[in-house]
Amino acid sequence: MSVIEVKNLTVKYENTVALYDVSFSIEKGTLAIVIGPNGAGKSTLIKSILNLVPFAGEVKIFGKPFNKLSKEEHLKIGYVPQKFNFPKSLPITVDEIMHLSFAKIPISKLEKEKRIEKFLKMAHLENLRNYKIGDLSGGQMQRVLIARALMFLPEIILMDEPLAGIDVAGEKTFYEFIDSIHQRFGITIMLVSHDVTSVDKYADLVLCLNKRLVCYGKPSEVLTESNFHKLYGQDMGAFRHKPCPKDGPCELYKEQEVK
Amino acid sequence: MPLFLQRALAAGIITSILCAFVGVFVITRKMAFFANAVAHSSLTGIAIGFLVNTNPFWSAIGFGALVGMGIGYLYRKSVLFIDTVIGIFLPSSMALGIILIGFVKGYKPSLLSYLFGDILAVTNSDLYIISVLSLISFIFLTAFFHEIIIISLDEDWARVKGVAVNPIDYTFFVILSLIIVVSTKIVGIILVSALIVIPPASAMNVARNFKETMIYSILFGIISAILGIWFSYLFDISTGPSIVITASIIFAITLIARRKK
Numbered sequence: 169m170s171v172i173e174v175k176n177l178t179v180k181y182e183n184t185v186a187l188y189d190v191s192f193s194i195e196k197g198t199l200a201i202v203i204g205p206n207g208a209g210k211s212t213l214i215k216s217i218l219n220l221v222p223f224a225g226e227v228k229i230f231g232k233p234f235n236k237l238s239k240e241e242h243l244k245i246g247y248v249p250q251k252f253n254f255p256k257s258l259p260i261t262v263d264e265i266m267h268l269s270f271a272k273i274p275i276s277k278l279e280k281e282k283r284i285e286k287f288l289k290m291a292h293l294e295n296l297r298n299y300k301i302g303d304l305s306g307g308q309m310q311r312v313l314i315a316r317a318l319m320f321l322p323e324i325i326l327m328d329e330p331l332a333g334i335d336v337a338g339e340k341t342f343y344e345f346i347d348s349i350h351q352r353f354g355i356t357i358m359l360v361s362h363d364v365t366s367v368d369k370y371a372d373l374v375l376c377l378n379k380r381l382v383c384y385g386k387p388s389e390v391l392t393e394s395n396f397h398k399l400y401g402q403d404m405g406a407f408r409h410k411p412c413p414k415d416g417p418c419e420l421y422k423e424q425e426v427k
Numbered sequence: 428m429p430l431f432l433q434r435a436l437a438a439g440i441i442t443s444i445l446c447a448f449v450g451v452f453v454i455t456r457k458m459a460f461f462a463n464a465v466a467h468s469s470l471t472g473i474a475i476g477f478l479v480n481t482n483p484f485w486s487a488i489g490f491g492a493l494v495g496m497g498i499g500y501l502y503r504k505s506v507l508f509i510d511t512v513i514g515i516f517l518p519s520s521m522a523l524g525i526i527l528i529g530f531v532k533g534y535k536p537s538l539l540s541y542l543f544g545d546i547l548a549v550t551n552s553d554l555y556i557i558s559v560l561s562l563i564s565f566i567f568l569t570a571f572f573h574e575i576i577i578i579s580l581d582e583d584w585a586r587v588k589g590v591a592v593n594p595i596d597y598t599f600f601v602i603l604s605l606i607i608v609v610s611t612k613i614v615g616i617i618l619v620s621a622l623i624v625i626p627p628a629s630a631m632n633v634a635r636n637f638k639e640t641m642i643y644s645i646l647f648g649i650i651s652a653i654l655g656i657w658f659s660y661l662f663d664i665s666t667g668p669s670i671v672i673t674a675s676i677i678f679a680i681t682l683i684a685r686r687k688k
Contacts, residue, residue: 182506218587242589254580258455260637265580268637269588271573300636320588 170231171196171324171356172217177225179212186212187223190381194373196323199350200358201367204377205400210360211250213377214328217358218247229324243273246317246325246355250332252309256302262288262312263297269316283319291315291345307338318349327359339363343370364391432660434554435546439652439670441561442610446622447630447648448568449606451640452599454627455579458509461498462620464517465607468494470524470616472608473541477531483541484556488608494520495604499597544615544667546656553612560609564602571595576637613652614667625674626651632681647677 170193179187187209194200202210215221219234227234230241237245254260266284273280288294291311301309310330317325331339343366350357350370361367367374368387376383376390382398383390428436453459472490476483494516502512540548549557568575574595577585586592610619630643655670662669 215583218583220583220586237589239589242587245587247584247587249581249583252581255455255457257631258637259631259634259640260580261635264637268573268576268580269584271577298636 169196170194171229172358173226173228173231174213174217175226177213177216177223177227179209179216179221179223185379187216187377188380190225190377192375192381192384194356194358196356197354198356198372199346199370200356200373200375201371202358202360202375202377203362203364203367203399204382208378208399210377211328213375214326214358214360217326218245243320244323246320246322248310248313248317248325248327248330248359250328250330252301252313254301258302259300261298261300262293262304265301265312266316266319270319273320283321287315287319290318290349306332307335307342310342314345321353322355324356324358327357329360329362331361331363339366346370364396367391431547431549432656434549434551435656435666436653438549438554438557439546439613439656440649441557442606442613443622443626443648443652443670444645445561445564445606446610447626447644448641449564449603450623450627450648451630451644452575452579453603453623454631455576456509458513459620459624460510460513460517461495461603462607462623464498464513464520465491465495465604466611466616466619467517468520468524469608469611470541471520471527472524474524474527474531478527484553484612487541487611488560488605490520491604491608492601495600495607496597499600503593540615541611542616543665544611544613544618546613546666546670547659549612557609557612560605564606567598567602571599575599614670618667618671621671621674622648622651625671625678629674629678629681632678632685647674647681651677 172194174193175191177187177190178185190209190213202213204210212221216223217227217229217234219227229237229245232241263284266288267280270280270284285294288297291314293308293311293315296304296308301312304312310332314327314330331342343363346357346359347370349355368391371387374383374385374387374390375381376395376399378399383392383395453461469487469491472487473483475490476486479486498509498512498516501507501515502509505512507515574585574590577588577590578592578596578599582592607619607623610622613619614622626648627640627644629647630640634640634643651670651674655673656666658664658673659666659669
């Protein structure tokens with residue numbers, strides 16, 4: 169069952185075409201990763217699906233256009249923006265962000281409290297609950313945004329470059345975290361990433377975007393040399409993860425050598 | 428206490444509470460100059476009031492609300508930053524006001540009171556208008572308190588969650604404009620942005636969280652109004668500037684307190 173359907177999506181900013189004739193669908197429970205060079209329209213794609221930018225074409229979530237979704241269906245959609253644009257000097261704590269986001273949601277106070285505690289713990293933020301958000305690092309802030317999205321128990325989460333501002337070590341932790349919530353809750357996840365190696369390891373579905381949809385399918389099928397060339401305009405390959413041996417460390421090898 | 432002083436205190440406290448409350452959202456949205464634009468545009472409204480022979484307070488409120496909505500509309504519909512939009516509205520509406528005032532026949536003493544405020548001249552009728560508008564503003568701000576915060580912090584996220592961003596936001600712009608124009612009665616067009624910006628800025632110096640920011644902002648607003656009016660009465664100085672200077676002194680104290688933390 170498709171939970172996200174996009175048909176002939178075209179987005180123009182003034183006289184610039186950001187996306188042209190993009191069509192695809194994402195099945196329930198899929199971890200889809202969007203890759204592409206800077207300016208390829210990756211963030212625009214996420215924003216179009218969420219009806220945050222004007223577009224031509226057809227976009228449906230849960231089989232309906234975004235503006236026809238019910239209040240309950242809106243709550244089933246999680247969104248993690250690329251960054252949280254607020255004045256750093258504003259004294260607002262992690263705990264307040266979580267509670268304010270939950271305001272007027274028809275669930276009991278006890279349930280809200282339970283969920284906030286659970287997802288802050290899951291995102292390793294339980295000790296930062298009373299920290300002002302201006303005092304958090306980029307990675308910690310990103311985890312707050314993910315915890316905020318998760319506490320609504322969404323069926324779909326869209327993440328716009330969630331790894332922006334996270335270091336290499338943080339990237340690995342992030343993907344493991346995303347993989348665990350994907351496995352545990354069966355959430356449909358669509359995220360934008362530049363890290364092709366992790367795409368290969370974690371994604372069920374890859375969307376290669378460069379204003380048009382260059383390729384679309386399973387990582388093993390689409391992460392090919394010719395697709396990379398079409399996407400980035402240069403020869404490159406993806407590191408693939410070997411299955412980890414029982415008595416040794418996991419290792420990476422490069423399937424397609426850089427010419 | 429003389430009756431005029433009681434009215435001044437009542438008007439000062441009501442408007443300072445509202446300005447300090449709404450000011451936290453204004454600062455969160457990085458639109459401190461919005462107050463200046465709306466306040467200066469009220470000059471046009473005042474001139475229209477004089478020209479059509481009606482209460483200039485009402486025409487100022489109407490025109491201020493229009494400008495507030497205009498800023499909100501242009502900001503959403505154009506590719507311009509909010510400060511650029513404000514930078515267009517402020518001088519344009521001020522220029523229009525100056526031109527229209529040129530058509531007003533004779534000397535209008537109350538025009539000066541709008542420029543610099545004259546809280547001691549607040550009448551029972553003014554106090555009634557201030558109270559009614561403040562009540563409307565207060566009802567809206569408390570009813571949509573959470574939505575306004577969420578929109579101020581992360582508008583896209585609010586839209587994804589199905590919050591009716593546009594109606595709430597436009598109403599917020601109108602209410603904010605009402606509060607600003609009403610407050611020009613207290614400190615005048617030129618100084619009104621101080622009531623919106625300084626108390627929340629002082630609160631942010633010492634608050635540990637958002638709840639404290641709200642509480643301190645309102646508290647500092649009330650203290651500025653009471654002390655400012657008292658100093659004005661005591662030293663026979665202009666009331667509007669006296670309130671603003673008191674608010675600035677509170678800001679300086681909170682800044683020092685922050686540095687010592």
